[in-house]
């Protein structure tokens with residue numbers, strides 16, 4: 212279980228981006244975080260992953276205060292974060308990256324299974340370098356595969372739908388459903404997509420650096436949809452970019 216207590220973060224240029232967030236992310240559930248663009252979702256995810264340091268407040272993982280731990284120490288404790296815009300690693304192949312995430316050499320079949328879950332034809336990709344030659348959607352899917360390889364206690368996916376084609380997106384929904392079934396930690400997905408929100412157990416809405424609404428999907432989703440789809444910032448009646 213992850214607990215955020217009175218978490219705040221101010222940008223170096225000034226301006227408070229995360230404003231006193233209190234949130235509990237339970238184990239065994241898929242928690243979706245949504246809200247308008249610029250609301251503070253990615254910043255919150257980076258605070259959880261240890262990529263940013265809060266000005267004040269605490270982050271507890273299974274009761275342990277991890278606020279002062281850096282990104283590597285948090286990763287060692289099982290916190291894993293898939294970027295909205297993944298980083299490219301010149302010189303590393305897809306196989307290297309997935310094996311690094313898994314912490315072990317993997318048989319060809321396991322690598323293939325993992326990559327095919329995110330819609331990549333594995334044999335074509337295993338020995339490709341993770342550099343600029345990969346498309347945005349390909350690199351995004353490879354990064355999602357690395358999080359799958361990690362078997363972490365807390366996995367945070369930042370807008371996994373971004374840049375992903377419809378076929379792979381449908382696959383991805385199945386992957387999250389499957390992860391949700393086998394969870395022994397927590398799964399957090401930041402998303403604007405109604406199809407992802409509709410498989411979540413809990414939904415948290417963040418706007419202007421604060422939690423605007425949080426609760427069970429059955430309670431939160433209807434009011435979100437009534438406000439204008441999964442995207443509160445979109446015009447009324449819009450589905451917030453849903454694929455449906």
Ligand SMILES: Nc1ncnc2c1ncn2[C@@H]1O[C@H](COP(=O)(O)OP(=O)(O)OP(=O)(O)O)[C@@H](O)[C@H]1O
Pocket residue numbers: 222223224228246247248249250251252253254255295
């Ligand atoms: N390092 C930074 N310096 C200045 N402003 C920043 C910094 N990082 C984030 N911000 C600002 O903080 C706000 C929240 O950004 P964040 O990326 O967390 O939003 P988001 O909810 O994830 O948005 P989106 O839905 O568009 O991905 C934005 O206005 C952004 O410009």
